[in-house]
Amino acid sequence: MLLLISPDGVEEALDCAKAAEHLDIVDVKKPDEGSLGANFPWVIREIRDAVPADRPVSATVGDVPYKPGTVAQAALGAVVSGATYIKVGLYGCTTPDQAVDVMRGVVRAVKDHRPDALVVASGYADAHRIGCVNPLALPDIAARSGSDAAMLDTAVKDGTRLFDHVPPEICGEFVLRAHRAGLLAALAGSVRVEDLGALTRIGTDIVGVRGAVCEGGDRNAGRIKPKLIAAFRAEMDRHARDHRTAAVTAAG
Numbered sequence: 186m187l188l189l190i191s192p193d194g195v196e197e198a199l200d201c202a203k204a205a206e207h208l209d210i211v212d213v214k215k216p217d218e219g220s221l222g223a224n225f226p227w228v229i230r231e232i233r234d235a236v237p238a239d240r241p242v243s244a245t246v247g248d249v250p251y252k253p254g255t256v257a258q259a260a261l262g263a264v265v266s267g268a269t270y271i272k273v274g275l276y277g278c279t280t281p282d283q284a285v286d287v288m289r290g291v292v293r294a295v296k297d298h299r300p301d302a303l304v305v306a307s308g309y310a311d312a313h314r315i316g317c318v319n320p321l322a323l324p325d326i327a328a329r330s331g332s333d334a335a336m337l338d339t340a341v342k343d344g345t346r347l348f349d350h351v352p353p354e355i356c357g358e359f360v361l362r363a364h365r366a367g368l369l370a371a372l373a374g375s376v377r378v379e380d381l382g383a384l385t386r387i388g389t390d391i392v393g394v395r396g397a398v399c400e401g402g403d404r405n406a407g408r409i410k411p412k413l414i415a416a417f418r419a420e421m422d423r424h425a426r427d428h429r430t431a432a433v434t435a436a437g
Contacts, residue, residue, distance in 0.1 A: 205236060218248075220248055220339060229268055246271065271304050273306060274338070279317060288330030308326075321355070335371070369390040
């Protein structure tokens with residue numbers, strides 16, 4: 186399981202760089218513009234320059250409307266600015282066909298510029314609150330559009346979490362559908378240390394966090410701290426070891 190950390194700007198990205206050995210992906214977003222709010226191209230470039238070259242940078246292009254051309258241009262801007270993972274929050278897509286339409290444009294725009302970049306179709310565990318596509322439709326949307334990964338986050342940051350809206354067994358179905366389609370499965374949404382056991386068990390490929398590695402667990406008022414990143418990674422590694430041990434024991 187890869188650890189994706191979302192700093193809110195260049196200063197926090199420098200703190201992430203201090204803990205680079207404990208994380209896998211540095212994510213660029215602008216939280217005050219939404220759950221998957223897009224940051225400025227120059228911020229993506231500055232963060233790309235601030236973190237070690239062997240740590241990929243991901244960038245969100247926003248909680249997007251159903252405007253395929255607009256979103257494709259935004260995605261191209263993100264990859265030109267140095268992002269390797271391009272995440273699209275399908276906020277304004279009310280049907281799977283609309284979502285596929287948006288993501289196909291993104292895939293073409295991104296891959297024409299950088300074929301090795303990874304495109305992530307992102308939906309919302311609390312989709313019922315905003316009227317967008319069902320969470321379990323995301324793996325099929327990603328597969329039909331040629332994306333590389335399917336992701337769930339939460340749209341409304343009100344203290345509720347991923348598992349409050351989509352319980353672990355349903356998240357497990359999401360991961361299974363993604364894997365059957367040859368996709369990576371990413372999960373985020375106020376994930377805490379106590380969620381790591383379930384996330385490991387269901388085979389999550391990427392876990393995204395912010396609040397869990399901020400002072401006081403507060404994604405807004407707290408600041409990311411390298412020691413908290415290290416502690417979170419240590420717990421991830423412990424759960425991975427325990428899961429492997431249990432699998433070996435069950436097989437034996």
